[in-house]
């Protein structure tokens with residue numbers, strides 16, 4: 001068993017895996033197709049990291065697909081019932097990349113809610129408002145990063161909060177899965193991440 005499974009080897013996978021290793025978590029890192037990319041990232045990370053490819057048996061109770069929304073849907077379909085009861089962390093911003101001015105999810109929904117309809121995992125929104133580079137760094141402007149979290153299952157939220165705190169970041173639970181609709185709005189990531197919300201509150205610049 002491992003603590004956290006990260007799927008993907010791109011920008012966010014690097015950021016999340018860096019924080020997980022810093023938190024002392026054991027990792028399963030699954031590449032899209034080429035195990036060599038996971039092995040290369042694992043070598044860069046150090047720590048306790050096992051590697052594989054998508055389709056391998058999941059060895060963690062917390063699963064973070066660090067992929068785009070379409071790929072996340074594929075992953076949920078592929079893993080099916082083996083995700084039951086696991087904490088699925090949805091980091092996606094389902095942006096319509098043809099216009100960069102809209103979302104690919106239906107009005108009144110979110111990637112998180114759409115994924116929840118398709119899986120028996122407990123889906124929690126988190127990390128979609130943190131930039132990959134600052135996540136790898138762990139701080140922004142000398143302040144710990146805020147991680148905005150939304151979910152319906154209390155135990156799943158607590159598991160994500162535990163990881164976030166262990167990683168040296170600041171968890172902010174903003175509400176139920178429906179709040180993912182606000183977190184995914186274009187502009188949310190830039191407005192929430194620089195500077196961090198908690199520093200803006202303490203400085204009186206967030207009203």
Ligand SMILES: NC(=O)c1ccc[n+]([C@@H]2O[C@H](COP(=O)([O-])OP(=O)(O)OC[C@H]3O[C@@H](n4cnc5c(N)ncnc54)[C@H](OP(=O)(O)O)[C@@H]3O)[C@@H](O)[C@H]2O)c1
Nearest residue numbers: 008009010011012032066067068071092093128130131132
């Ligand atoms: N970048 C950011 O600052 C940022 C911030 C907040 C949230 N996000 C969200 O994080 C997610 C990942 O972004 P990113 O910047 O890390 O993207 P990225 O660097 O392009 O990485 C995407 C990863 O997904 C893998 N992948 C593609 N199709 C897949 C599939 N069907 N099954 C499994 N893996 C697949 C890719 O593998 P191959 O390259 O081998 O195909 C790659 O490792 C997106 O949903 C994005 O909206 C990004």
